Amino acid sequence: MKVKLKSISAAVVAATIMATAVPAMADLTFPMLSYRTGPYGPNGTEFADGYADYFTLLNERDGGIGGVKAVTPECETAYNTQKGVECYESTKGQGALVYQPLSTGITYQLIPKVTADDIPMHTMGYGRTSAANGKVFSHVFNYPGTYWDAASVIMKHVSDMEKGDLKGKNIALVYHNSAYGKEPIRTLEELAKRDGFKLTLLPVDHPGQEQKSQWLQIRRERPDYVLMYGWGVMNQVAIKEAGNIRFPMDKFIGIWWSGSENDVLPSGDKANGYKAVTFHGVGTDYPIFDDIKKYVADTGKAAGDGSNIGTALYNRGMYAAVLAAEAAANAQKMFNTKEITSGQMRDGMESLKVDNARMEALGLKGFAPEINVTCENHGGPGLAAIQQWDAKTKTWSLITDFVASDRDIIDPLIAEDSAAYAKENKLTERECKS
Amino acid sequence: MFYREAGDFKTSYAKDQQSFPIKLDRYWVWGVLAIAFLVVPFFINDYWEKSVLLPFLVWSMAALGLNILTGYCGQVSLGTGGFMAVGAYACYKLMVAFPGLNIFIIVILAGLITAVVGIAFGLPSLRIKGFYLAVATLAAQFFLVWMFNKIPWFYNNSASGMITSPERLMFGVPITGASAPPWATYLFCLTLVTIFAFIARNLTRGRIGRSWMAIRDMDIAAEIIGVPPLQAKLSAFAVSSFYIGMSGAMLFGVYLGSAEPTEAFGIDKSFLVLFMVIVGGLGSILGSFLGAAFLVLVPVLMKNIMVGGFGWPADLAAHLELLFIGALIMFFLIVEPHGLAQLWRMTKEKLRLWPFPH
Numbered sequence: 001m002k003v004k005l006k007s008i009s010a011a012v013v014a015a016t017i018m019a020t021a022v023p024a025m026a027d028l029t030f031p032m033l034s035y036r037t038g039p040y041g042p043n044g045t046e047f048a049d050g051y052a053d054y055f056t057l058l059n060e061r062d063g064g065i066g067g068v069k070a071v072t073p074e075c076e077t078a079y080n081t082q083k084g085v086e087c088y089e090s091t092k093g094q095g096a097l098v099y100q101p102l103s104t105g106i107t108y109q110l111i112p113k114v115t116a117d118d119i120p121m122h123t124m125g126y127g128r129t130s131a132a133n134g135k136v137f138s139h140v141f142n143y144p145g146t147y148w149d150a151a152s153v154i155m156k157h158v159s160d161m162e163k164g165d166l167k168g169k170n171i172a173l174v175y176h177n178s179a180y181g182k183e184p185i186r187t188l189e190e191l192a193k194r195d196g197f198k199l200t201l202l203p204v205d206h207p208g209q210e211q212k213s214q215w216l217q218i219r220r221e222r223p224d225y226v227l228m229y230g231w232g233v234m235n236q237v238a239i240k241e242a243g244n245i246r247f248p249m250d251k252f253i254g255i256w257w258s259g260s261e262n263d264v265l266p267s268g269d270k271a272n273g274y275k276a277v278t279f280h281g282v283g284t285d286y287p288i289f290d291d292i293k294k295y296v297a298d299t300g301k302a303a304g305d306g307s308n309i310g311t312a313l314y315n316r317g318m319y320a321a322v323l324a325a326e327a328a329a330n331a332q333k334m335f336n337t338k339e340i341t342s343g344q345m346r347d348g349m350e351s352l353k354v355d356n357a358r359m360e361a362l363g364l365k366g367f368a369p370e371i372n373v374t375c376e377n378h379g380g381p382g383l384a385a386i387q388q389w390d391a392k393t394k395t396w397s398l399i400t401d402f403v404a405s406d407r408d409i410i411d412p413l414i415a416e417d418s419a420a421y422a423k424e425n426k427l428t429e430r431e432c433k434s
Numbered sequence: 435m436f437y438r439e440a441g442d443f444k445t446s447y448a449k450d451q452q453s454f455p456i457k458l459d460r461y462w463v464w465g466v467l468a469i470a471f472l473v474v475p476f477f478i479n480d481y482w483e484k485s486v487l488l489p490f491l492v493w494s495m496a497a498l499g500l501n502i503l504t505g506y507c508g509q510v511s512l513g514t515g516g517f518m519a520v521g522a523y524a525c526y527k528l529m530v531a532f533p534g535l536n537i538f539i540i541v542i543l544a545g546l547i548t549a550v551v552g553i554a555f556g557l558p559s560l561r562i563k564g565f566y567l568a569v570a571t572l573a574a575q576f577f578l579v580w581m582f583n584k585i586p587w588f589y590n591n592s593a594s595g596m597i598t599s600p601e602r603l604m605f606g607v608p609i610t611g612a613s614a615p616p617w618a619t620y621l622f623c624l625t626l627v628t629i630f631a632f633i634a635r636n637l638t639r640g641r642i643g644r645s646w647m648a649i650r651d652m653d654i655a656a657e658i659i660g661v662p663p664l665q666a667k668l669s670a671f672a673v674s675s676f677y678i679g680m681s682g683a684m685l686f687g688v689y690l691g692s693a694e695p696t697e698a699f700g701i702d703k704s705f706l707v708l709f710m711v712i713v714g715g716l717g718s719i720l721g722s723f724l725g726a727a728f729l730v731l732v733p734v735l736m737k738n739i740m741v742g743g744f745g746w747p748a749d750l751a752a753h754l755e756l757l758f759i760g761a762l763i764m765f766f767l768i769v770e771p772h773g774l775a776q777l778w779r780m781t782k783e784k785l786r787l788w789p790f791p792h
Contacts, residue, residue, distance in 0.1 A: 036749030045749075075741070076748035081697055085690060086485040086734065093481065108596050108692045112612030128594070177583060179594035179694050186593050203583075206696050417593055424530075424600055425611075 027071040028064070028328055028340070030055060030321075031091035033084055033101040036304075039207035040079040040232035042262045043313055045304055047102055048074070050317025052303035053296050057288075058325060060295040065325050066332045068339060079232070081105045088113065097345040098122055098324055104180035107140075112425070115139045120346040124320050125150070125256055125279055129183055130417035132379025134350065135429040137418065141349050143323075143380025144371050145279045145405075147229075147255070148413060151184035152405035153384040154253050154277050155191050158225050161251075167196040172223035174214060174230065174238055177203035181229045184255075188227075190409050208234025215241040228254040235263035243270030250275060253386070259396070260312045264389045272391035275399075279384045280319045280368040282396040284310035288318075288363030312387075312396055319368060327352045350375055369402045375432035379414070382407065437785035453635055470624055475617040483616035488689045489730045491623040492681050497710040497722035498627075498634050499677025504708070505716035506638055507670035508650030509559050513571035514707040516578030517675050519699035520548045521682025523588050526597040529610070529687065530590060537602040537609045537687065541626065544683035545676040551578075552675020559667050563653075575704055582695040598692040610687045619688050626684065630677060635719050637673065646670050647717070678707075713766055715773025724774040733759060 034048035035041055055070040064070055073094060075087035084106030088099065099114060099121045101107055107127035114121045115138060123131065123142045131140035159166055173188060175181030185201065192199045200223055202214040208230060215238075218226060226247060230238055235258045242252050250273045254263070259276025289310065296302050297309060308314045331340045331348025340348070354371040369383040383402040390397065422429065442457045444450040454460040478487065496514060503509050524544035528535065555574040559567050582588050589597050601611030608614040609622050637643050645666040648656035657663055686693045693699070706729060714725020733755055740751035770776050784791070 034748065037752045041749075074748040076737075076752040078752060081690065081693075082489070089481045089484040104594070105596075105694060105697055108594070108598065108694075109690060112598075112691060116612040130593075178696055179596045182595045183593060206700070420592070424598065426601070 027069050027095075029091075029095045029097055030070055030072050030324055031087075031094065031096045031099060032072050032074045033077050033087045033091075033099060033103075033106065034074055035077050035079045035102070037076060038078040038080075038232075039209075043232055043257070043260055044079065044102060046260065046262070046308040046311050046313035047317035047320075049303040049306075049308045050314035050319075051100070051321045052317075053292060053309070053314075054318045054321035054325065056296050056301050056303070057292055060299070060301065061291060065328050066338050070325070070328075077101070077103065077106060079103050079105075081109050085109055085113075092117060092119060095342075097328060097340065097342050098349070100124065100320055100324070102126070104128070104183070105178065108179060111137065111140055117342075118346070119342040120349050122320065122324065122349065124316070124323070126180065128421075129379075130414045130421065132377060132414050133418035134375050134378040135418075135432060136422045136427060137378060138430060139346055141373065141378040143352075143373050143378060144368060145382045145384055146379050146410075147180075147183040148187040148410045149379070149382035149405035150255050150277050150384055151187045151227075152191065152410060153386075153403060154227055154255075155188070155195070156403060156406070157253065157275075157277075157386050157400065159195070162224075169197040169225070170200060170221065170223040171197050171225045171227065172200040172202055172218055172221070174202045174204060174211075174218075174226060174228045176208060176230050176234055177205045180231065180257075184227075184229055186413060187410060190413065191406070194409065204230065204234055204238070207232060209237055211237050211241055215245055218242075218247065219245045225251045225253065228252070228258045230254065230258045230263075235260075236266045239263055239267045239271050239274060242274075243267050249273035250388070253277065256316070256384070259387060261394070261396075262311075262313075264391070265394070269391045271389055274389045275386055276389075276396075277384050278312070278387045278396075278398070279402075280315060281364075281366060282312055282315065282387055282398060286364050286367055291363060292318075315367075319364075322362060322364065323352070323354070323371070326354055326358070349373060350378075382410070437782065439786070453632070453639075467628065470628075471621070475621055478616045478620055480616055483620055484689070485734055486731060487620050488623060488684075490727055491620075491627045492685045492689050493707070493710060493730050494723050494726040495623075495627050495630065495681035495684065496678050496707045497714060497726045498631060498719065499674045499681065500707050501711045501714075501716065501718070501722045502634060502638070502646070502677065503670050503674035504711055505718065505721070506643060506650060507646035507667065507674075508653075509556075509667060509670060510564065510568040511571040511674070512568050512701070512704045512708065513555060513574035513578070514678055515699040515701060515703035516575040517548050517552055517678040518682030518685060518703065519578050519582050519695050520551045520675075521545060521679030522686035522693055522699065523582055523597065523695075524548065524679065525683035525687050526599065527588070529600060529602055533600070533602075535602075537604050538622070538626075540602070541680050541683045541687070545680035548679020548682070549672040549676040552671045552678075553668050556668050556671025556675075559671065560664060572701075572704075575701055579695045579699055582699075594694075596692055596694045597686065599687045602687075610691065612691065614688075623684055623688060626680065630680070631719060631723075634673075634677070638719065642666075642669060650717075709763065713763055713773055715775025718773065718775035720778060721773050721775030724778075728762075728774065729759070732762070 035044035052072050055072050059069050075091055077084040077087050084101055088110055096119055104126050107123045120139050125145050127142050129146040129148045131137040131142050132146055188199050204211050228238055252274055254276040256278045264271040264274055297306050327349040330352055331344045335344045350373055352373045369381050371380055382405045385398045385402045386400045387396045388399045437458050439456055454463055500514055503511050521544045524547040525540055528540045528543055558570045589595050599610045601608050607618045609618055645661045648661045649666045653663055710725035710729050713728055715721025736755050737751055740746045741748055
């Protein structure tokens with residue numbers, strides 16, 4: 001029976017794989033390790049829709065990238081690392097050009113694998129921050145900004161609100177108790193040392209439904225500011241709890257992953273004034289959305305149910321797709337071929353330049369700062385702005401310009417952490433020709 | 435006709451007491467092992483390794499461990515995820531501390547460390563039983579995961595609290611790390627699982643296994659006939675944790691390559707292994723494998739059929755998969771409460787009588 005069961009199921013599995021895994025080599029493949037289920041599903045859905053819709057737009061409007069159609073096979077990870085690995089293995093054979101797993105846990109899992117398989121991975125504003133050091137992490141990119149840039153920009157904003165004096169202030173960090181949430185701690189500790197504020201750490205365990213004790217502590221200690229590194233349902237709960245204890249919302253600032261409509265809408269008016277950092281523009285006030293409406297939404301080709309267009313995470317997913325498509329086009333130009341390989345895609349990403357003129361041509365004028373990726377710096381400019389929620393109009397709006405982070409604090413930390421990784425894995429830094 | 439003892443004469447006690455006294459059983463087992471060892475390694479690719487075979491082997495090992503404790507000794511445990519975490523972190527610390535050490539030895543040592551931890555958390559089982567013991571092991575689950583998340587020494591002070599397995603060799607071939615070839619990791623796990631499944635099979639047939647089963651069936655009666663509960667229960671906890679620790683070490687070191695405690699070793703993993711044992715069959719070695727195969731491979735199979743075969747959206751398939759797996763578990767528990775292994779036992783009985791049933 002054991003044999004029979006196994007052999008039968010193996011035969012069925014083999015048959016289905018053979019039937020499906022015929023890679024369409026003529027297309028440019030951008031596999032999506034997305035998640036539309038589980039406690040992180042609402043956030044994952046918006047990002048995935050934005051990512052898929054931009055490629056649909058390119059296919060419908062321009063006939064693809066450089067005349068080659070882009071395809072986005074989707075694989076559901078449910079934000080689970082084990083499923084993420086399975087998705088990676090099942091899609092990499094289809095000619096995958098770049099992976100964007102939208103999960104720090106899966107990113108850590110895939111860093112050694114993508115490097116061995118010569119496939120680039122773009123972890124836009126998440127993942128392993130020290131991957132910004134391109135000399136150690138050849139195949140991992142996290143432009144246009146990292147977790148540590150975000151922490152620094154948030155603290156700059158706090159400093160501005162306090163007229164530059166943070167001495168003796170108490171700043172609490174509410175974070176997802178995982179690799180993701182722990183990332184900013186080291187940066188914030190350095191900043192606390194430099195600026196003389198007190199840092200209180202409040203971990204929240206997956207999935208983050210239960211935060212009573214954390215917010216009780218906040219109510220008791222009354223920190224001057226609360227920062228949040230949350231994701232999924234944890235964000236909504238935290239913003240609700242903050243409303244319940246009447247914490248001043250303009251002193252509650254989230255990372256860019258804690259700044260979507262999903263997070264603030266459940267709290268209604270209480271969420272008014274909540275802030276989050278962001279590395280791109282908000283809303284639909286950009287010409288590209290006219291094209292998305294015309295070619296994607298109105299023709300019924302939108303991913304999902306098409307209701308997410310213009311949300312904060314949709315825009316981010318779209319921006320991720322824009323950068324991926326730009327890098328692919330760059331690689332096509334560099335190697336003078338239409339059908340690029342994943343290795344060529346990596347080179348395309350490493351020499352990616354997106355200036356303001358190009359952004360305007362894309363219909364995204366002022367959407368995000370210029371990007372200039374180099375061999376040494378895979379972390380991009382690290383500029384970010386602060387967005388604030390208006391509960392009346394139910395919209396986000398940018399309240400600051402895109403400002404730079406404290407690179408003099410972050411760069412040594414990146415060097416230190418990437419050196420530790422290189423040592424653990426016996427890597428030598430590669431040389432960068434310039 | 436196809437499957438019977440008639441004509442299969444035994445002329446010595448050794449032959450009568452061998453693991454698989456029926457000839458056909460023996461041939462099946464040798465046949466499966468021969469295919470697994472001699473054929474599969476030549477055809478394995480990354481996908482089959484990472485999505486099908488390694489998870490199956492790793493979870494089989496965990497299910498074997500829990501089956502020893504719950505199926506054979508009757509001690510319900512919800513601490514499997516925590517014990518797997520102990521194995522994984524022991525593996526990591528050993529790998530980093532002794533770079534030259536053979537990975538095979540590291541996995542065994544990780545199992546031994548977990549066995550010691552398991553004995554410590556097994557101590558309450560001498561005073562409490564049933565649901566209360568389940569709650570006590572639940573405490574182990576939460577405590578261990580919390581500890582690995584809280585104390586930076588366990589993850590060598592990395593910024594993110596994740597542990598990543600460095601490359602380690604065996605006979606000059608990398609077994610862990612990204613450049614490990616699929617056949618090597620597969621053979622490594624297969625060898626471990628085969629050896630320890632064989633040991634488990636013989637442990638449960640011998641004196642120790644019988645003392646476990648006596649405790650399971652009625653602990654007071656067992657004590658009266660001279661089975662010491664202290665030794666029987668603690669040895670079950672030790673052996674079970676040893677297996678679970680090794681599976682945790684393989685999960686982290688060989689299969690995933692990096693892990694964080696809350697996600698890779700959460701309470702859901704404890705339940706997953708418990709379901710494997712219950713669906714597969716309590717108190718059966720074969721059941722551990724069948725249960726692991728059922729809960730690891732069926733989701734992959736369903737995903738391939740729905741997304742790959744029919745081209746349905748990935749999220750719809752994910753929801754349907756949850757629904758179907760739940761329904762299948764209930765179906766099997768209603769139709770065959772003793773698990774998949776019992777189906778095989780009944781098939782055997784029927785085959786013996788065929789074509790002349792009573």
